[in-house]
Amino acid sequence: MATAKSVLNESREIERAVALIQLGARLQVLESETNLSYERLLRLYKEVAGRSPSKGQLPFSTDWFLTWQPNIHSSLFLNIYEHLTKVSALEDIDAIMKAYKLYSEQITACAMEPILSLTRAWRLVKFIDNNMLGMTRCSKCGGHFVTEPYENSRHFECGLCSPPARAGKSTAAGGILLH
Amino acid sequence: MTDEQLTAEIREANLTYLMLAQSLIRKDKAEALFRLGISEESADLIAALSPVQISKIASGNMLLCRFRMDDDVVWNLLTNHTTRKVDNDATTKLHASILMAGRFAESI
Numbered sequence: 001m002a003t004a005k006s007v008l009n010e011s012r013e014i015e016r017a018v019a020l021i022q023l024g025a026r027l028q029v030l031e032s033e034t035n036l037s038y039e040r041l042l043r044l045y046k047e048v049a050g051r052s053p054s055k056g057q058l059p060f061s062t063d064w065f066l067t068w069q070p071n072i073h074s075s076l077f078l079n080i081y082e083h084l085t086k087v088s089a090l091e092d093i094d095a096i097m098k099a100y101k102l103y104s105e106q107i108t109a110c111a112m113e114p115i116l117s118l119t120r121a122w123r124l125v126k127f128i129d130n131n132m133l134g135m136t137r138c139s140k141c142g143g144h145f146v147t148e149p150y151e152n153s154r155h156f157e158c159g160l161c162s163p164p165a166r167a168g169k170s171t172a173a174g175g176i177l178l179h
Numbered sequence: 180m181t182d183e184q185l186t187a188e189i190r191e192a193n194l195t196y197l198m199l200a201q202s203l204i205r206k207d208k209a210e211a212l213f214r215l216g217i218s219e220e221s222a223d224l225i226a227a228l229s230p231v232q233i234s235k236i237a238s239g240n241m242l243l244c245r246f247r248m249d250d251d252v253v254w255n256l257l258t259n260h261t262t263r264k265v266d267n268d269a270t271t272k273l274h275a276s277i278l279m280a281g282r283f284a285e286s287i
Binding site: 094 | 252267269280
């Protein structure tokens with residue numbers, strides 16, 4: 001922000017950054033969503049999380065969102081996010097945070113582990129904004145699911161209506177099971 | 180159940196609903212709109228109600244809150260009535276929440 005420094009704005013940004021760190025956001029998310037300097041964010045991160053932030057690049061591929069189990073999680077998150085942004089005028093990042101909270105709540109209510117991290121959720125919204133991923137309506141259940149941007153909607157069936165052959169066999173705790 | 184009892188129960192349900200809705204909206208409006216599945220206008224109206232108004236609106240012979248899903252798909256998923264490829268409770272519940280979360284986007 002090039003405008004004069006405002007203490008009030010800064011405190012708001014710090015508050016937002018703290019909330020993001022508590023939700024498990026990576027440093028790159030904080031850098032992109034606040035105007036605080038890298039050094040301050042780093043200090044803040046250590047103070048809030050009690051450890052240094054993870055290093056390395058963010059996952060950059062859209063593939064993860066299209067694999068069976070992550071796709072279902074992402075679709076739930078994105079449906080909630082779209083719902084929130086449609087009914088109320090929220091800033092993008094606030095909508096992401098709220099939607100993420102509601103998503104984790106819902107997943108926990110289903111006795112599963114939220115495998116979508118806040119960083120991934122944020123990434124997903126960026127992918128959708130840039131038309132690298134899209135939402136397609138399932139021709140069977142009518143729900144909207146994360147897909148390639150130009151999926152053929154006439155024949156599309158979601159991962160829950162037509163699970164792939166080997167889906168749901170994972171023995172890891174908190175996964176999606178079919179039976 | 181007599182008619183008086185019925186009216187009393189409806190009043191009770193209405194009161195509980197309105198008070199819950201009010202505290203949800205006051206706590207976090209955007210979140211409340213999602214949880215309650217109502218429009219922003221109705222949320223503003225409910226949030227502005229005084230206790231006296233609430234108790235006035237609550238008494239009557241009609242329920243104020245109504246069913247959120249009016250289609251068979253969601254209903255079947257929630258009750259798990261039809262046998263499908265997936266018959267895990269948690270998974271069908273998850274499926275239903277995806278459908279319900281996406282519902283509002285269409286009706287707007």
